[in-house]
Amino acid sequence: MKKFVPLLLVIVCLAALLGACDDRPEYTFNNVDRCEYVLDESGHHVGNINFDDYLSPCSAVNALDIRSFGASTSASPEANQRAINAAISQASGLGGSVIVSGGTYYTGTVTMLSDVTLYIDEGAELSVPAYDDLDEDIMDSALIKANAVNDWSICGPGKLNGQGTDYTNEAKDGSVYYPPEEFSLKDRVLDARDRIRERKSVGYNIIYAFNCRNISLSNLVLYEASTWTVKLERCNGVTITDLVIDNNIHVANSDGIDIVSSKNVNISHCFIATGDDGIVIKSPSDVAENVFVDDCSIMSLANNFKIGTETGFDVKNVEVGNCYFFTAECAGGYSGIAIESADGADLSDIYVHDVVMDNVTSALLIWLGCRLDKDKGSTGKMGSINGVTIENIDANNIDLPSAAVGCEYDGARYRVQNVTIKNVTAVYRDCYEDINIYKGDSVLEANMDGYPEITRVSHKYIISHSLSRYYDLPCYGLYVRDAENFTLENFNVTPRQGNTRPMLCGVE
Numbered sequence: 237m238k239k240f241v242p243l244l245l246v247i248v249c250l251a252a253l254l255g256a257c258d259d260r261p262e263y264t265f266n267n268v269d270r271c272e273y274v275l276d277e278s279g280h281h282v283g284n285i286n287f288d289d290y291l292s293p294c295s296a297v298n299a300l301d302i303r304s305f306g307a308s309t310s311a312s313p314e315a316n317q318r319a320i321n322a323a324i325s326q327a328s329g330l331g332g333s334v335i336v337s338g339g340t341y342y343t344g345t346v347t348m349l350s351d352v353t354l355y356i357d358e359g360a361e362l363s364v365p366a367y368d369d370l371d372e373d374i375m376d377s378a379l380i381k382a383n384a385v386n387d388w389s390i391c392g393p394g395k396l397n398g399q400g401t402d403y404t405n406e407a408k409d410g411s412v413y414y415p416p417e418e419f420s421l422k423d424r425v426l427d428a429r430d431r432i433r434e435r436k437s438v439g440y441n442i443i444y445a446f447n448c449r450n451i452s453l454s455n456l457v458l459y460e461a462s463t464w465t466v467k468l469e470r471c472n473g474v475t476i477t478d479l480v481i482d483n484n485i486h487v488a489n490s491d492g493i494d495i496v497s498s499k500n501v502n503i504s505h506c507f508i509a510t511g512d513d514g515i516v517i518k519s520p521s522d523v524a525e526n527v528f529v530d531d532c533s534i535m536s537l538a539n540n541f542k543i544g545t546e547t548g549f550d551v552k553n554v555e556v557g558n559c560y561f562f563t564a565e566c567a568g569g570y571s572g573i574a575i576e577s578a579d580g581a582d583l584s585d586i587y588v589h590d591v592v593m594d595n596v597t598s599a600l601l602i603w604l605g606c607r608l609d610k611d612k613g614s615t616g617k618m619g620s621i622n623g624v625t626i627e628n629i630d631a632n633n634i635d636l637p638s639a640a641v642g643c644e645y646d647g648a649r650y651r652v653q654n655v656t657i658k659n660v661t662a663v664y665r666d667c668y669e670d671i672n673i674y675k676g677d678s679v680l681e682a683n684m685d686g687y688p689e690i691t692r693v694s695h696k697y698i699i700s701h702s703l704s705r706y707y708d709l710p711c712y713g714l715y716v717r718d719a720e721n722f723t724l725e726n727f728n729v730t731p732r733q734g735n736t737r738p739m740l741c742g743v744e
Contacts, residue, residue, distance in 0.1 A: 440462060495527055551582075580614045598639075
């Protein structure tokens with residue numbers, strides 16, 4: 237039988253780890269803004285977003301006005317679609333710009349073309365039709381779509397509206413899920429799932445760019461996506477700044493920004509609040525590389541920053557820093573940082589630093605799994621995670637430990653390699669806890685060919701989530717399994733007062 241043992245074989249700098257938790261060092265990051273965010277009266281949105289910090293009036297010079305082409309706030313979505321696309325077509329031929337001004341325009345899919353800037357003026361809005369008014373013939377994947385066109389941009393400070401609430405069903409439980417007085421892993425999973433709003437039938441990205449070069453999104457509000465908000469697929473050269481994503485935090489699959497097999501992507505000074513992953517990198521059809529995220533505030537009821545899960549091709553040269561990850565008032569979510577290779581991708585040169593977290597369920601998950609799903613890009617080979625540095629992390633009010641795990645596949649063991657985690661402080665939300673640690677052989681191997689998530693590191697799936705068994709890890713700080721050249725320095729976690737588990741553990 238495998239047993240849990242101290243991590244003497246996988247962790248160096250052990251002396252730096254064993255100081256008393258009460259004497260933990262404090263790490264403060266002067267360039268990370270911290271805010272006490274709250275929910276609005278509905279419980280579905282962050283209620284105190286500082287829009288002025290991200291949005292400023294735009295200046296569109298000699299822009300073609302969509303109203304000159306027949307667009308109107310009282311026109312049908314089909315008529316507005318024709319007018320807006322006609323304006324974009326003319327502007328593209330001139331290398332010019334188009335302005336949306338003077339109210340809300342319901343429209344079918346707007347098609348971006350090369351050498352065009354689309355301005356959404358202050359107080360103006362483009363919106364998908366209401367669900368009951370939807371004509372699917374005028375919608376193609378997204379509110380705004382670009383296919384193999386280059387050198388285009390969208391800026392505000394107006395709004396793009398995906399009507400996410402209208403395109404989803406009521407949740408089983410519409411109340412706010414506040415952090416419970418007694419923490420139970422299974423109850424946490426089930427109670428959070430009861431709040432999810434599933435899509436009625438169709439859903440649309442707010443912005444979908446495919447195979448584009450040199451694009452820019454800035455100074456915009458993206459409101460209530462019904463599926464992934466911004467999808468960048470096989471793009472090269474993307475700049476995103478001063479973007480506010482204000483989603484219903486209970487809408488399923490409403491990722492903030494999805495970087496899908498794209499390269500040379502820079503994201504800075506953005507605010508993202510959403511019900512699924514905040515910023516996520518996927519690689520189902522090609523390599524994803526050179527992705528840089530800086531100075532972003534992200535609320536997620538999944539993972540604030542994630543690599544995965546669709547990871548058939550390599551992901552390399554990624555840096556995330558100077559960010560604030562949080563969950564406003566309610567409970568739910570998974571990891572602040574999730575780095576996952578599930579379908580054969582080699583992950584390398586990943587650097588995450590200077591991140592403050594508040595009320596995020598778990599600070600960190602590193603998962604090298606063997607799902608190898610062909611639909612996610614897998615070629616059938618095992619992947620790797622080799623070269624990850626995570627430093628200067630300050631997490632407050634966590635509920636679960638972190639984990640870094642490899643797996644066994646086809647008779648061989650695959651290990652997370654060359655990982656350094658240093659200068660980490662984490663403090664548990666202090667409440668009662670109901671701990672259920674698995675008493676037999678490790679359940680981990682049965683999960684590594686499935687969906688990666690911190691709540692499934694030690695878990696047995698049985699038909700449904702309600703029938704499944706959720707087991708707590710046997711330590712409160714960091715669980716490491718199948719790791720090579722794994723370094724911890726100044727890693728300190730303050731547990732709940734009733735804690736009886738050690739800070740660190742692993743499997744021999």
